[in-house]
Amino acid sequence: MIETAVVVAMYVVGLAMLLSLWRLLRGPTVPDRILGLDTLYVNTIALLILFGMHLDSSIYFEAALIIAMLGFVGTVMLSKYVMRRDIVE
Amino acid sequence: MSTAFEIMMVALLAVGAFFVLVGSLGLAKLSDFFKRLHGPTKASTLGVGCVMIASIGHHAVLGDGLGLRELLITGFLFITAPISAHLMAKAALALAAEDPRPSLPPRDEPQAGEGDGPRRAETGGRRS
Amino acid sequence: MEFALASGIGVLTACGIYLLLRARSFDVILGLTLLSYATNLLIFAAGRPVIGKPPVLREGVAETLANYTDPLPQALVLTAIVIAFAMTAVAIVVAMRSRADNRSDHVDGREPDAGGKQ
Amino acid sequence: MLELLLALPFVLALLVAILRNVPRAATAWLAASAPLLGLAILAWYTPAVMSGEIPQVTHAWIPQAGLLFDLRLDGLAWMFAGLVLGIGVLIVMYARYYLSSSDCAPRFFAYLLLFMGAMLGMVLAGNLLLLVVFWELTSVSSFLLIGYWTHRKDAREGARMALTITGAGGLALLGGVLLLGKIAGSFQLDVVLASGDAIRAHPLYAPMLGLVLLGIFTKSAQFPLHFWLPHAMAAPTPVSAYLHSATMVKAGVFLLARLHPALAGSDLFFYTVSGIGAATLLVGAWNAIFQHDLKGLLAYSTISHLGLITLLFGLSTPMAVVAGVFHILNHAVFKASLFMAAGIIDHEAGTRDMRRLGGLRRLMPFTSALAIIASLAMAGVPLLNGFLSKEMFFAEALEIRGHDAMRLGVSIAAFLAGIFGVAYSLRFVHDTFFGAPPDLGREIHEPPRWMKIPVEILVVACLAVGVVPALTIAPVLETSARGVLGPALPEYSLAVWHGFNLPLLMSIGSMVLGVTLYFGLRRLFDIHAVIRRSLGRRVFRGNVQALLRLAWRFTYAIANGNLQRYLLLTVLAALVLAAAPLADGALLAGAGAGQPMPVLGWVVWAVLAAAAIATVALHRQRLLALVVIGAVGLAVSLVFVFLSAPDLALTQLLVEMVTIALMLLALNYLPQESPKGRSRLRRVRDLAIAGAAGIGVTGLVYATITRPSQTIAGELLARSLPEAYGSNVVNVILVDFRGFDTLGEIAVFGIAGLVVHALLRRSRLTPTEVIPGGPALLPMPANLSQLLFPLALAVSVYLFLRGHNQPGGGFIAGLVLAIPLLLQYVIQGSQYVEQRLGFDYVRCIGIGLLAAVGTGVAAMLFDLPFLSSGHADPVLPLFGPLPLASALGFDIGVYLVVFGGAMLILSMMGTVKPRRKAPPAATGDAAPRGTPA
Amino acid sequence: MKRFLPSLPLSLAVFVLWMLLVSNFSPAQAALGLALAVALPLLADMLAPERARFGRLPVALKLGAVVLVDIVRSNIEVARLILGPERAISPGFVQVPLDLRNIHGITALASIITLTPGTVSAELSEDRRHLLVHCFNLRDADQVVATIKARYEAPLKEIFP
Amino acid sequence: MAHLPVLPVLVPLVAGALMLLVGRRIGPQRAIAWTAMAALLATAALLAREADRGEILVYLLGDWPARLGIALTVDRTSALMVLTTALLAAPCLLYACSGWDRRAPHFHALFQLQLAGLNGAFLTGDLFNLFVFFEVLLIASYGLMLSGGRGPRMRAGLHYVAFNITASTLFLVALGLLYGLTGTLNMAEMSLRVAAADPDDVALIQAASGILLVVFCAKAALLPLYLWLPETYSHAPAAVAALFTVMTKVGVYAVLRVYTLVFGSEAGELAGWAWDWLLPAGIATLVLASLGALASPTLRAQVSWLVIASAATLFIAFSLDTPASVSAGLYYLVQSTFVTAALFLIADMVRRQRGKAGDRLDIAAPLGHKAALGLLLLVAGVAVAGLPPLPGFIGKFALLAAVPDGRVALVWTTVLVTSLLALVAMARSGSQLVWRAEAFPDGAAAPRPPRTAQRIAAGVLLGYLGALMLVSAPVLRYTDAAAAQLLAPAPAADAIRGTAPTKRAPSP
């Protein structure tokens, strides 16, 4: 049953990813797209953990950890670019 | 493996997946950037949090023993999510055609030194 | 799955090549980035990847290709990713300098309207 | 000794060139010593050669290719060597006075000696390839000599024309000689000359002959390639006298004589050579009449005489050959003297234009006498050497057997040429030495004594040969003819008087008609008004111009400096070469069944494809393209995750972030948007090509990965843990199995850092858009990122240490170290960070590289190959076992290089902005702080 | 002490992180974790001019619990709004005047506001006296301000004196 | 001595790394550079001597059997390439030490790393490792070309970089497919597997190796991929352009290596398929390059076209696929590298003596130090036009002599006609630059003479040619043996696969 739940959860997260992708592609403003990308990253974290559960492996943990720790760097840089053009002032 | 554990796990997964989905749904559905900005918070807090706990339980019972490493992910998300939200908001404010910010109440008398001190310390190195 | 992988690589290749043939340095670099994704996936695909068999040895599991995917292409892709990044960095900097020195970001260093033929 | 003979001119050329600042006389003597000593050596050999011996020396040069340094002095070589050296002495003597004080004598003599050496080498060569070597050397040295007066356009042009024509001939000759060697089985002259019958019977005879003759004809200025010779007259007169009468143009006929036994004897040879020779004979002679330049007249006359010699060799009978050899000698002697005389006239009168000259016999009687005698020799007047060989020629023409038409044609040509020869000789004499003295505004008198002596010697030779041939030239002729014909020489007599026969009649007739022609022409129209432009030159120039235009148009039509075209061609080439073998549908043969595709996989596929296509769709708005391309990177990482490549996923994610940073940093200095391409057609074309490439790649990949794999990776898996002490096989491959790749990879990474550093260190670029206001203040993100920083460092250390056994490793750890630091740069500004954390990233790269190499070198100390891994398991007292693999040392190198390289690149890109406007409060020049390293 | 251990909480965080990461406890790992716990905050300290003074651990724990509960509660609330019709939502900005002066405190407050669904802290005024907060569904601005100040700012003022 | 094969990579690599530690001081940098240069020359000479014994030196990096790890394989050809590179690098370094190395940041480090990349590419027996070293040498070449430059050089650099990244991408595509089809990266092992390939796989393998061929031809500037070269080389600094002359040879070498060993005579259905493409492409390239040399507006552009022409000549030689032609090609390769390098150096000296006219051929301008430069230009021109007695001639006639009967007409015509074009082109430049040079106007000071180091550098390169001319016989004997080794790949493949590690167990 847990196994089924994990798989269903993965599909749900996959659906969420498609929704985020929609926003990413649709815009309309640049921050909207940045937000879409950021959400895509967060969705990925969930997906990776679920996948680890699905395969009963902890080998995907680091990837999730790295996204959680550094995935936002892209968001920060893009936002900073929108604000200032110059990301390292 | 007890049924209670199983039910708990399924519930956690359901809740987690639900909030992840709601976050993205909000992102896709809502009409304005600042409204959308609230969506992902659900994914990064409750959504991922619940999945993490489920994962800890899963690996503890079915896998290679108890490890609390997943907590780190939530921990890092709690540090990083505010930074990105903050910056995206600032970016959107910078782009906004008209300033949506409510005006600040009239400034208090500047209190000599008190408020400026730390700021100068923080930014002093950057202005040349 | 093989077809999905192959077609994904194909889409990346097509997009990359289209951008590669544009006239602006930045577009070309974007194209090269997409192409590097495509090649990385291609090399990776050459190892006949399967789901859930990472080449990290576990105790008690026989060290054969039945239990682990081919690690070699992965190592190659790692090298390729790093090299592609290095090349992208250089290309970007050259594009910046070319734009600054030649006052155009056209790949040929001059606006098509401005200069005639050689 | 033969080596010495050959070496002399080269050595002295070098000496002359090196010894600057010596008096001109000394230079001349030095130069003259080469031919003088050479003549001495030749004299020493003379008895032997005359007695039929062939002195020969052989050294290996490139024996396996058939190129031997083989020198061989048979009669023909002996005669030519004597000609080259003897006239060489006279020319040096003459040139010593001819050259003006502003001319650089050492250069002249060096070139001249170089040429002399080349000529000598050619005539002495006993190996055909060696002969070609020296043949080409004569072309080069004559190029230098013709162009000696570099300030003159005609000299430069004439030199290039001569080089082009003779160079082309030389290349053809090379081809011909190679064929000849192939046919004869050797390049040794002895062998080749002995296998004439086999050569003529060989199917490659015709092309071989064509190539060799092309070489010969260009060099000896045969019609229709004769036109370069008159233009070579721009050279100083000693050069003309030497090269264009006595030696270089004779190289062609020399070769004709040299190879006569091997080549002659076929109809092809007969018709081609005698036909061309006859045409040249007539064309040269006719044109000579209408030249106004003394040297021009002599040049066309030379062409004509060369045609005559060629014709004789074409006739191929032994007597004709003897006559040809004889005429080579005679022509050299009288033509050299005539050129020298023309040079004297030019020297004294300041012009060589016969329309302005006249009456010189009164002003310089002695020189005039000499020149007139030599002209008479040229005209073939009895008692002069020219007469003898001309007689022989007439006789030969009349005796052609078996080809009646040919006999008639050649005889008429010979007769006509005789007439023309008399006419132009007469013109030379009449226009220059008779008539009214010119008013050239200068005093004309006899030249310096030493300038005349060479002419005197030559004219005396003309007379001596013409009057008493049997006493003077007979032994020489016999010896040299034997060099061509072998011991069996035909019966011939060198008597002046052969009785009253048809040849004599022809001589007399041509004499009379020649005089008539000249004066008749003068009577008919003003010969001075005739301007004959050289058709050959016009055609040549036209061709060269056309070639240049063609080259230019072709080159820049193709290499038009357009990168898009270069890339397009590359893509197309790959497409064609990949598609060609699969055109017959071989693609899918042998493809197996695939694995099922989970639905979630399609989600990732959708993200990948949609984001990639969106990148293309949005690419003109660059920032948007960057945002979207981030999703492509993420999707690729996800593919890696799902398909069992955690290391790759990590690396891809991290590199993605750094790449975005890089692009954003760059985008600040590039336009924010791409203008729309003007051509819709081009977009459609590119789309089609891109689509084809995409489909092609899809097909190739699909066909490949559905086939069974036969990888060696099973062995890697099996040997990873026991022998390389790591359970993350990917990492083990990176640092152990294929550590050398990784070494190269980090070298690339480090170099990228250096390149970026080098390119940006001093540049100050202007951003495309500056948003007003000070730097963004981000206190809260700064605060949080400072909290994150040490934690990220801990993760970095963790990933580094476990990399050998679990996903991670030096590269990933290095980026996990770099990205948080980058974040500090973004949030706090580069100066802020660099003031507080002063890394020298360049040095970091260096240390990293050394660490990686050092780890590998350590294995060499244990007599193991570079990069062999080692392993130790020390047990520490308190902490227990501590597994140590040498791979860790290597990975430290990777870690440092990646960190240093990434940070160097990013920090450099953050520091290129121009000086920011000084804040109002600040005074003076607030230059940005220097960059790291 | 301060010189070698600039921030005890940070060192603790590094140590905990390390032990969580390596999962299996061994003396060697503990030693390494301790070493990093000392070294890395020192390195980080070079970048941070304003040191955090951290007091009142119990208050902090209590605040943590409050925040966790609030996260759950507001998640449900916001999820309901998202799933419902969009007209029911009336978003808006409020300026929250700050009494906190310590940048660490302000950061913590802003983070909490952001992490709690329904509110995002968008901007800190230049003088650090006001925090601009965007509310997903703003009905009563004053009440929002009051809640934030009472629930979060007050304890934070104790934690970061 | 046992480690000899790896030293040509390690010596410059370590030197390059050390450069980064000494900072910007030029003295220590030069000291390191020359020490490394001397060591490299010695190593290369020893390596050539070892290789000439006829056995293939196999160096198993990491002590892994060749097919598991990376093996360096030294045969006569690779040793010859390493030696050529070392010999070429010394005068280039000397030329750069006359001042350019101060102006171009990181010059010495990049120079050494470039050498490491070149040597790695020559020595490796592994296809992917070849890619890596290609990248090392390419990225170092970007730096060498662009460091200290600006303006048009940046534009040319952008083309160069973008083009090469594209080519490298194709390289990876080909590598991925080849690995997917054969399951190995070691060339010797791959040759075995290609020979035994399933008939269904043959077309795919050929498609993959076709893409690979495009890559190598792109680096070697073969039609239709040669267009990048003239603008790149003519915009590079002289010392760098001179060093670059060996880079096209890397592409040619790679073709020779891969398409003799992997797809060579033993490759079953695929044996020698590439040569059918290369001969016409080489001929067309040779013609176009010769026309380009004729059309060049500057001396440097002309030399660049001649570089292409020499690479095309090599392709012709190699695609004829006979021991004699390959041998002639190898000989020609060595000499053409030196002569074009010398011409780049001379062109730079000429350029500096002509004031604003630079090395433009269509403008008459005064030329300082005419005699010396004229002499250098003459010798180099004679050599590059393939006139005797310099090695260009020897190489050309050896090549012509080696053409198999069926191809004589085509190849001879091309080679001879293009030789004439080269001759015309060089005569034109020499005449325009040296002969047409006017006197310096009164009062205008003649430019400072070329530095002694510069003249020596050009002289050394021309001296190589003289030496090569004199010792042609032994050199050709060496290249004969090298060609024989290349064209009979089976023993080489067996040697590589059979080499046992020092300590480890051999591969089954």
Ligand code: NA
């Ligand atoms: Na007259």
Ligand code: NA
């Ligand atoms: Na929130």
